[in-house]
Every structure is written in structure tokens, then in C-alpha cells.
Amino acid sequence: MNLQGKKIILGVTGSIAAYKSALLIRLLVKEGADVQVVMTQAATEFITPLTLATLSKRQVLTSFVNESTHLWNNHVDLGLWADAIIIAPATAKTLSRLASGHADDLLTTIYLSARCPIFFAPAMDVDMFLHPSTVNNIKTLLSYGNHLIAPEHGELASGLVGDGRLAEPETIVYRLRKFFAFRQVAQGKRVLITAGPTAEPIDPVRYISNRSSGKMGYAIANAFAMAGAQVTLVSGPTSIKVSDTDISVIHIQTAQQMFEATESHFEGSDLVIFSAAVADYTSEQVASQKIKKQGSAMVLNLKKTTDIAGTLGSEKKPGQLLIGFALETEKELEYAIDKMQRKNLDYIILNSLNDAGAGFAHDTNKISVIDTNKEVTHFTMKSKDEVAQDILDIVLNKWSEV
CATH class of the missing domain: 3.40.50.10300 (CoaB-like)
Structure with a gap:
């Protein structure tokens, strides 16, 4: 399997689609990947760190300082540790912060410290996804060499129908497998x-x-x-x-x-x-x-x-x-x-x-x-x-x- 032994950071941000992160972690672990989950504070309002820690078999990181050990979660070490970073779901706010280099939490500082391939999977309502500011932020992130896992078309949490639904976990894993397989070829x-x-x-x-x-x-x-x-x-x-x-x-x-x-x-x-x-x-x-x-x-x-x-x-x-x-x-x-x-x-x-x-x-x-x-x-x-x-x-x- 192309993900066997790969060290992957999964960034989870504040979207209703965060519930899909649980299945994504299970699929990645099944593929043999070592998954470290990093959540924004907003993400913890949608799914608990305990759930994702249980599935990943690693303590979920949410801040610069570990609350139980009072030790520093070193963003530089984490950025260098990873073979790939996936940010899924990636909200409009997160895309804006990543594109501008606004590093004010653990996830965004890891992003700036990373030397590995970075994938982002947007999830938001259709009008937010199509807004010129979001479009420009995605273009900026792609120009930096990052990889877009495009959202799917369908019914959204708002009740509207359009582009903006988080790609299915199976699709995200497929893209990762394909990337690492191709990387071996190239x-x-x-x-x-x-x-x-x-x-x-x-x-x-x-x-x-x-x-x-x-x-x-x-x-x-x-x-x-x-x-x-x-x-x-x-x-x-x-x-x-x-x-x-x-x-x-x-x-x-x-x-x-x-x-x-x-x-x-x-x-x-x-x-x-x-x-x-x-x-x-x-x-x-x-x-x-x-x-x-x-x-x-x-x-x-x-x-x-x-x-x-x-x-x-x-x-x-x-x-x-x-x-x-x-x-x-x-x-x-x-x-x-x-x-x-x-x-x-x-x-x-x-x-x-x-x-x-x-x-x-x-x-x-x-x-x-x-x-x-x-x-x-x-x-x-x-x-x-x-x-x-x-x-x-x-x-x-x-x-x-x-």
C-alpha cells in the first residue's frame, strides 16, 4: 500500500463536515499510515478530540501547549515530521489564513513550517466557495505548490445545492495513494x-x-x-x-x-x-x-x-x-x-x-x-x-x- 508507514498530519477545522474526519482517519490507519490529528478550537465544537484520538491512537493536538503535560507542541518538529499534511475540512477562514501566512494557531504554524506536500479539501456553502476572495485564496495556495482536493457538488448543510461539500474520505485517500504512487514513478x-x-x-x-x-x-x-x-x-x-x-x-x-x-x-x-x-x-x-x-x-x-x-x-x-x-x-x-x-x-x-x-x-x-x-x-x-x-x-x- 502506498500509504504504509507514511506520517500524515490531518488538520481539522471548524466545519459541520468535521464529522467525516472520523472515517478519514479510519481509512488512513487501515492503509498503514501514522496519523497525527491537529484541530482548531472551532473544530472541537463539531467533533470531540477524544473521538479522533481514539481512532488515530494518538493524542489530538489543539494548542501550542499540551494541557495535561504542560509541554510545548513544537510546530517546527511537527512540520518536519510529516510526509504529508491534509487539511480536511478546510473552511473559508482557514484558506484565507493559509494563503496570507496568518499563523496564529498550531495548525497554521505547522503549515508554514512544513516541507512536505500539503493537501487542502475545502468545505463550505456554495456562495462562500464561489466568492472571489475564496477563489483567489485557492489560486494563491495552488501557486505555492499545494494540492487541491476539490469539493463535490450536492446538497449542503444550508439546504442549498451546489459546489462546496467536502470530498468523501474515500476520495481523499485515493488522491493521497495516487500522489505517493506517482511520486515513486517521477x-x-x-x-x-x-x-x-x-x-x-x-x-x-x-x-x-x-x-x-x-x-x-x-x-x-x-x-x-x-x-x-x-x-x-x-x-x-x-x-x-x-x-x-x-x-x-x-x-x-x-x-x-x-x-x-x-x-x-x-x-x-x-x-x-x-x-x-x-x-x-x-x-x-x-x-x-x-x-x-x-x-x-x-x-x-x-x-x-x-x-x-x-x-x-x-x-x-x-x-x-x-x-x-x-x-x-x-x-x-x-x-x-x-x-x-x-x-x-x-x-x-x-x-x-x-x-x-x-x-x-x-x-x-x-x-x-x-x-x-x-x-x-x-x-x-x-x-x-x-x-x-x-x-x-x-x-x-x-x-x-x-
Whole structure:
């Protein structure tokens, strides 16, 4: 079992859904996990610490100082002890405190001290879950590399029907088992990712570029690093920072620099994801001084840049996986399949500028994934961090088949 011997902190917060924590603990213990329950004071109003202590076979922690022994519950030691932290149910208040780093109780200080994967399973009424502040807090937590176990649709304690019901304990355990199984698959895999735009100079002041922000590539890099892979990110100019310091980042400016950096790491990579928006053309000559405005028009002679995915695709080794991106405005599927075949890719990820909220600069994306059999998997509009998790799942499923 993938959870055998895993040390898991279960954070329980003040929601009516806290009653499900009892079953969740039983399932985790049955899987062979060592479960330490940490409750907020509000959670103790919904289910007793005695109940959860009996099921977990450990004293439940609710404060910084143990009331019976008067010893300090060391949040740093607890954060380092855990192989995973699950916060279920996670209330809107808890999500807000976690997202802002507001550490005023034992659970939130453990969260800030932890180095392990963290999963949060929201539970609240539908309007609270859909409120922009909650949506932004979830986006923030995902951007930190945390994992969302999405709430389910159904009847809520208020009597309303909608999204917000805590995921069933069986679903939460399944997600954990899948994560640790995938982590074993990804461990030691070498992943090379390109991200962001390139900037092709015209003179010392001006350059040719595009609207790519790099958000998608950086989200993918973070997802694979969190899964245990060795990630090298070749990044064009962007203001984004990686959230995982284990990611090796190579900063470049031009398409030629990106090609050279990618080529130098290509042979040793198990997976290469070409998510950068590389300029197709660059200036034939770069002026050494700023070009002055003269006359009513200016002619700029351009030459093609190296086709990075196409060139390296022709050098693909057996067992190597290559994934490309296609951003289209017309004949999307036709052009994407053609690009995948020409460049010898295993998958092509298609997004369209015709989908509002997808493509450059947005925090969200809507993708379709096409494989070499021309089978298409469509995904709904999601945050780019969630899209990165979908891409991770596709790759890890593929690796698991080998």
C-alpha cells in the first residue's frame, strides 16, 4: 500500500463536515499510515478530540501547549515530521489564513513550517466557495505548490445545492495513494521545460517579442518538481519566480540562446515540454546604436529562428517523451496534429485564443491534449496550476505503463 508507514498530519477545522474526519482517519490507519490529528478550537465544537484520538491512537493536538503535560507542541518538529499534511475540512477562514501566512494557531504554524506536500479539501456553502476572495485564496495556495482536493457538488448543510461539500474520505485517500504512487514513478526522472517568450533585439533599446507571460511553463515546472522529478527550466524574460528552489532555472533572452540551452540538456532528459512561445523570426542585423526615426516607413529584414521542437524532435531517443504546445486561432485541431507529426512529438497541448480566459497572460487556461493516435482529451477552463496537474497526471500515467 502506498500509504504504509507514511506520517500524515490531518488538520481539522471548524466545519459541520468535521464529522467525516472520523472515517478519514479510519481509512488512513487501515492503509498503514501514522496519523497525527491537529484541530482548531472551532473544530472541537463539531467533533470531540477524544473521538479522533481514539481512532488515530494518538493524542489530538489543539494548542501550542499540551494541557495535561504542560509541554510545548513544537510546530517546527511537527512540520518536519510529516510526509504529508491534509487539511480536511478546510473552511473559508482557514484558506484565507493559509494563503496570507496568518499563523496564529498550531495548525497554521505547522503549515508554514512544513516541507512536505500539503493537501487542502475545502468545505463550505456554495456562495462562500464561489466568492472571489475564496477563489483567489485557492489560486494563491495552488501557486505555492499545494494540492487541491476539490469539493463535490450536492446538497449542503444550508439546504442549498451546489459546489462546496467536502470530498468523501474515500476520495481523499485515493488522491493521497495516487500522489505517493506517482511520486515513486517521477522520482529521479529528468524533466526539461521551456517557458516564457523570447526577446529578439533590433537595437540596444528595441526588440521583437510576444505576449507570453511564462505562467504555464512555470506552473508545469512546479508541478513536476513537487512530484519528485529533477526539473530544468529554460526561461525567457519573465517576472515570475519558481516556488520550488530545487528547480534549476536557466535564464535566456533570444531564441538562439533558448535553443542552445535546451539542446545542451536534451540528451539526458526523460521528458521535454516545449511550452515557451519562441519567436519564429529574428532581425538579420542588430544595430549597435538606437535606430532614429526617419522618413514615413522603416523596413526590417527578418530571418527564421531555429525550430527548437522540430530540431530536437528529429533527435528523439527511444523512451524519451516530447510534449509541445499549439496556440491557434483557426483550424485548431488540424494545425495542432500537423505540428505534432512534423516535430515528432508524443503529445500536443492545444489552446485557442478563441476561448476567453485561455492563452497568454491569463491565470487560467483551457486545453485539449492530443496523442499520436489522434485521440483528443478535452479539459474545462482551470487555473494554470490545475492545468499543470492535469499534464503531470498524463505523463505519470504514461510512465506507469512502461
